[in-house]
Amino acid sequence: MTTLEVKDLHVSIEGKNILKGVNLKMKTGEIHAIMGPNGTGKSTLSEAIMGHPAYQVTQGEVLLDGVNILDKPVDERARAGLFLAMQYPAEIPGVTNAEFIRGAINARRPEDDPMSIRAFLKELDKTMSVLDMTEEMAERYLNEGFSGGEKKRNEILQMMMIKPKFAILDEIDSGLDIDALKVVSRGVNKMRGPEFGSLIITHYQRLLNYIVPDVVHVMMGGRIVKQGGPELAKRLEDEGYAGLRDELGLDIKLVDEEA
């Protein structure tokens, strides 16, 4: 079992404080969901955990099995077991999807013991069929010209091939049609097990019907303001965030409110 703990995390970007003391603790074997209004800092939290250089941690810690990882660059964090399915994955021309994924797997193995091409292709084939992806996607350049939904599927493909300990999925459901939503959920559920934990950021309760979380966190104004079970997501779907905010007596302006 591995633990991931975020302790009193403060993060700013371009001098603006976004996260104002986030606390969160999870173990492998668990699925956590984070919901919250637009612009509240959910992507900021995931990028800060992963180690995007533009996000500045001003206070707090991120502990992987009790070890602070904040002084490590992003690639070391990835090799330590973290994975982030990004809200907006980059496009890399000239590098095929397959060779990239193989490179990522081999980066985790000793230099003199890379995964054989044959074993890799077999596993890639199998995984792509779980995700209903055509073979052709493996030979295309990484994310280049992929549709929004194809990019999301490709993030899940990478996750399944790399097998991280913790996967943060940032709006993996945005832009997916109903069938794709089921396919992607199938992929995540296949990973479920004692060696895998996931933090799922979503705006829609529907995803959580397919991937049922153990814990739901609500984030507002740069903090986690409430935790609960799957029923919390249902309540938010019905009531929106204003009700919860007022109940908690928070002084936060939601994006779609009039000034």
Place this chain on the structure above:
Amino acid sequence: MTVETKDYLEIKEYAQKVGEPDWFTALRLKALEALPQLTLPSFEKIKYQRWPIQLKGALKQRHSKPELLQQLSLKDAAHLVVQLGQETVTTKGLDLFEEQGVIICDWQTALREHPTLVKKYFMKKAIKVDEDLLTAQHVAYLTSGLFVYIPKNTVLKDPLTSYFVQDATEKQDYVHHVIIVAEENSEFSYLENLTTLGQTETTANIIVEVIAGTNSHVKFASVDRLGRNTTTYLNRRGHLGTNAKIDWSMGMMNDGNIVGDFDSDLVGDGSHSEVKVVAISTGNQVQGIDTRVTNSGKHTIGHILQHGVILSRSTLTFNGIGHIIKGAKGADAQQESRVLMLSTKAKGDANPILLIDDNDVTAGHAASVGRVNQEQLYYLMSRGLPKKIAERLVIRGFLGPVLAEIPSQLIREQLKVTIERKLVDGQKDE
């Protein structure tokens, strides 16, 4: 002014030793006499004039130890010429070509056995002896080279590969000349590899002339990796007859300072030159690349595509010159030059220069110098790839469009390997 006796004697002595025909020795002396009136050529934004690029005049016969070649892992090829320093070490599979009337021989042999052809083409059509100081010095001190002649209607499908290995284990300038003559309706494909053995500070002066006759098609590819302490003037020039085509694909992977002057003269109507250059500069080196296509004939096509990457404190300059002469109706001149910076201390320049003297033409250019995309790097690294590998992948993507346009699969693969090696070495300096 008269020629200094020292040089004169040296040239005479050398000529005697190697059994050089008198007419060529006379040409050397003429070049030597022209030197005082000549100046260094100038290239936009390439300041090389203070480099040790001029030949100091040491015309000596020199024998290199063939065992030296064991230090290099030269890739085998079906049709091969390997030269080390001034001598040919290996040839292979040339008989198949020669049966068809093709001539492939080294420089001294060409002078002795094919004087009529050499006199006709050597610095007559593509380049002139007294064009500038460097071309004249070239003739005065030339000691090695290759002569290739493809007769009329001869089509060679398989490529000829050459390795020209500069011997820099001792102080000696490397002065090398290649002539490729492709006669009417012929086809020829050629891969040239320039490399250096040894670390002595030396000067290289290399000229390649490709004379493409009516309807001929020459595919010229090169993978150049001259050494860190070699200062080079490299001039490759094509002279194209009616409907002739030259595909140039050049990988500038040198480690030292170099001026690359790559020109195509589209003389015949309907002639066509495609110039592809990929370059990587590392360490403290300076690579200045001046690529020109001149459209003289009607309906001629000149395309330049060059992409380069700069690391550490290195410099890379791409000039792209598209020159359309008055009367070249229907000519097309297009160019794209791009430089990717991996280091803030590196200097890159991409200069499009269009000189258009006729109205009935099409022309266009694109140029850029930019930093490596940080989001791409972050994305790759977020999957666990170390920074250096991630950088190399982004670079590969950047060079990809040029590599994809190179007509031969073999050369594409070879270039990829050399690019990877040069980048790995270069990243050690970061």
